[in-house]
Amino acid sequence: MQLGMLDSSRRTIAGVILAVAALVLSTFAVSTPEAQAAPEDDWVETTLASMTLEEKVGQLFMTHAYGTTADTQDPADVAANQELYGVDNAQELIDKYQVGGIIYFAWTNSVQNPDQIARLSNGIQDAALAQPSGVPSLVGIDQEGGIVARIGPPATQLPGNMALGAGRSASDAQTAAAINGDELSAMGINWNFAPVADVNVNPANPVIGVRSFSENPRLAATMTAAQTRGYTSAGVAGAAKHFPGHGDTATDSHTGLPVIDHTREEWEQLDRPPFQAAIDAGVPAIMSAHISVPALDPSGDPATLSEPIMTGILREELGYDGVVITDALDMAGASATYGNDRVPVLALKAGVDMLLMPPEFDVAYNAVLDAVESGELTEERIDTSVRRILTLKHDLGITDDPHVDPAQVPAHVGTPDHLATLQSITDRTTTLVRNHRDLLPLPAASPGRDDVLVTGWGVSTTQTVADKLVERGYDTTVVETGTNPDEATTRDVARQAKQHDLVVVTTNRAGLETQQGQAHLVNRLKRTRTPVVAVGVRDAYDVNQFKKVDAYLATYSYTAAALDSLVRVLVGELDPTGRLPVTIPRKNSQRALYPYGHGLEY
Structure with a gap:
């Protein structure tokens, strides 16, 4: 019986009895469900204490x-793993280092087909x-969609972020992430480094x-918030990247x-909003x-190694307490200033929790251990990050099975x-x-007429466009x-173009100095009339x-769905409804050639 339920008229016992009752009350309070540790906290803390x-x-x-299987004996994969880690x-x-996670790439032979994955x-x-701690692994991937997709067909290919931006639909963005997450989850991938x-x-x-x-x-x-919700709904962790903002x-x-x-004011206005939105939407990483x-x-350190940014801004100002993972540490931007033994330690001191792909793994692993032994890092600091990582694993539901x-x-x-x-989502992104002179949509094909030259970048891209026109x-x-x-x-x-009724020319980053030949090609084609x-x-x-071509469309990627939408727009089966999510400036100028939001329809 709770002490608080006793009628005051019955409390006539001596003060010593009241003290005993108070003790009973405190004991009871500790045992109530509200005061007990949550199952998550119980598993996390028990596991952490045992490690x-x-x-x-x-x-x-x-x-x-490297390898298509976890126990691969393929000679090439074994040689690559031996060179990196001294293991097969x-x-x-995992036996050697008890790593918290594995990331998949095509070049590591990790993603050959869905069943293999x-x-x-x-x-x-x-x-x-099988490790003593029995902690399951995070399995990560960069399956952003569009031009960054580690897993190809038959997995569904997202249109990519800028295409979704052209579509302007948060619902579409969330649905795309939910579909992506569902497919990744079915293949045992529980962490997607997106959006x-x-x-x-x-x-x-x-x-x-x-x-x-x-x-x-x-x-x-x-x-960003919509896709965060989409991944969460599919039981996959998303990861908003790249903080504090890599867009300029x-x-x-x-x-x-x-x-x-x-x-600082520009950062607040331009770079902060998507990360704040992700945090508000519950992004787990x-x-x-x-x-x-x-x-x-002002130190000049990369943000990954910056305590003012990782802790001062992200943790304290934005109030974020989820997992923070570095971008790959084998990138030059991470190692430009400090050695491979210092970068992991400095990242942890800055406030990061998880270290992705250090270039000399054994050096990095032992550098962190040495930093704890020397006192540069405390075990309490390590516990803080491990607690977040374990919480993420529990929240994903992988601690059960x-x-x-x-x-x-x-x-x-x-x-x-x-x-x-x-x-359907991709169809709403193609931008005219x-x-x-209303060249598009093209008139219906007729025998002996409408001979189209398809040229430009991409063996598969040009052939796919041509095949769909032939259909x-x-x-x-x-x-x-x-x-x-x-x-x-x-x-x-250009000579061949003169023998055709129409030219469709595809370009991919024609503005790069090393790819100016694409621009020369288009301009030469324009002169053929x-x-x-x-x-x-x-x-x-x-x-x-x-120079002013007759028509120009933007698809933002060359997925099969994007090319299907493109051809249907060309022939009038689909109305282009996408709107530019960016301003297209004039060449060598800040003035707009086509403004943000521009887009034509039929």
């Missing part, structure tokens, strides 16, 4: 391993559960570009350390950027419903930027010209490299 320092440090790392395969890597994931979980929350305000950005939703921070914030740089952090010269932002930290059923993969991956939904009765010739066609190729294609339809199949900005 050795070496096991805790292992949890701080995510890296890659992922199973031995599911079995690899199960093998990784078997190895993780990209960077606001791409620099058309020359070499590393973000169409991976961003928009140059508009409000649109980027809306889409002309340097690739894979090859150097970009410097973002935004003022944020990935740091290897960029220097002097207005946020992390395995997946390979037999169920076909019921989730690349299903007709998923493909149809993503096609220019349509001189609709057009005669086509395909001449793929590569990323930087030379003068002889350009002359030959044969009507020219140019298509930017990646960056919408390409159009500022051309």
